[in-house]
Amino acid sequence: MRLTFRRFDLALRHPWAISTDLGQGGGRSAYPVVFVELTDAQGRHGLGEGSPSSQYHESHETVAAFLGRVDADRLSFDDPAGSMAYLDSVAPGNFPAKCAVDLALLDGAAKAAGRPVCDLLGLGFTEGRHVTSFTIGLDTPEIMARKTVEAAAMPVLKMKLGCPRDRDNFAAVRGAAPGKPVRVDANAGWATKEEALRNILWLADDGKIEFVEQPMPPELPDADWGWLKERSPLPIFGDELYQSVADVDRCVRCVHGVNVKLVKTGGILAAKAALEAARDRGLKTMLGCMIESSVLISAGAHLAELTDHLDLDGNLLITNDPYEGVRTGRGVMGFSGVGAATGLRTTALG
Numbered sequence: 001m002r003l004t005f006r007r008f009d010l011a012l013r014h015p016w017a018i019s020t021d022l023g024q025g026g027g028r029s030a031y032p033v034v035f036v037e038l039t040d041a042q043g044r045h046g047l048g049e050g051s052p053s054s055q056y057h058e059s060h061e062t063v064a065a066f067l068g069r070v071d072a073d074r075l076s077f078d079d080p081a082g083s084m085a086y087l088d089s090v091a092p093g094n095f096p097a098k099c100a101v102d103l104a105l106l107d108g109a110a111k112a113a114g115r116p117v118c119d120l121l122g123l124g125f126t127e128g129r130h131v132t133s134f135t136i137g138l139d140t141p142e143i144m145a146r147k148t149v150e151a152a153a154m155p156v157l158k159m160k161l162g163c164p165r166d167r168d169n170f171a172a173v174r175g176a177a178p179g180k181p182v183r184v185d186a187n188a189g190w191a192t193k194e195e196a197l198r199n200i201l202w203l204a205d206d207g208k209i210e211f212v213e214q215p216m217p218p219e220l221p222d223a224d225w226g227w228l229k230e231r232s233p234l235p236i237f238g239d240e241l242y243q244s245v246a247d248v249d250r251c252v253r254c255v256h257g258v259n260v261k262l263v264k265t266g267g268i269l270a271a272k273a274a275l276e277a278a279r280d281r282g283l284k285t286m287l288g289c290m291i292e293s294s295v296l297i298s299a300g301a302h303l304a305e306l307t308d309h310l311d312l313d314g315n316l317l318i319t320n321d322p323y324e325g326v327r328t329g330r331g332v333m334g335f336s337g338v339g340a341a342t343g344l345r346t347t348a349l350g
Contacts, residue, residue, distance in 0.1 A: 003072035031291035036100035046108025050096035102267025118302040141172035148176035162189015225254030257284030298325030
């Protein structure tokens with residue numbers, strides 16, 4: 001097997017910021033991802049992507065360092081699960097790098113089988129059913145209102161909170177989209193359970209808030225999370241709280257639902273296991289993303305049947321997507337009309 005990888009900087013439509021960016025220079029205008037390609041001796045080929053996040057102390061450099069240690073001869077399209085077990089033996093963590101390889105393995109395996117990844121996994125994909133939210137990143141109230149107007153065609157919004165301007169920002173978004181369902185993501189920006197509850201009670205008065213994601217830092221004790229879960233009038237979802245299947249017991253105690261991301265878990269196989277474990281324990285499930293191209297977004301869409309909510313909009317936030325794949329029309333995601341019929345169903349542009 002031959003493994004190659006390259007960095008690609010995704011250009012954002014608007015500067016991007018979340019609560020953890022506050023005091024660190026604000027938003028970014030570009031976001032680096034890493035594309036991995038695998039080719040075996042039979043000429044079979046697979047494509048993957050990793051989106052490293054500074055929030056998890058990851059970078060292009062950490063991804064490149066891990067991939068440089070991988071013995072590509074230990075990878076096989078005929079055994080993606082065994083190949084991923086080998087990667088775990090190389091080093092712990094490094095989930096964006098493992099994610100990129102996992103996607104490439106499943107892309108190649110599904111192409112070899114003449115099937116899309118979702119069918120290879122026994123899941124399928126229901127056209128016309130799956131709706132993604134569209135995220136409004138932190139900014140001034142004026143710019144957040146402008147972003148909201150630009151997103152008028154999207155039926156559900158997800159807005160970032162967790163900063164001193166929360167009420168002004170929310171008023172701006174709500175004024176630009178009266179009555180539209182909104183999901184709130186504080187990115188751990190509310191420091192205590194008391195602050196989180198005050199803000200959730202305020203948001204509940206709006207009447208159109210679907211849930212609140214990651215209101216507090218994940219390192220707060222379970223007792224604080226349980227206290228908030230018991231009192232919250234809105235469902236609480238864990239994001240940073242849920243990295244993998246290993247966190248499911250804690251999340252059952254602390255939240256009502258979880259946000260699974262391929263780059264957090266290490267790819268499609270681990271994300272599928274994380275979604276299934278959460279559902280088995282009665283948790284609601286959402287599939288989320290970082291800033292990503294259509295490779296990662298399409299990969300996530302192949303798991304849509306295991307979710308209650310989707311937040312797969314990373315490719316809608318950029319201007320230079322080098323690939324096309326799953327399509328989003330007025331929020332509805334689908335593969336109908338996509339050129340590639342097998343694998344991840346992505347095609348290079350240009």
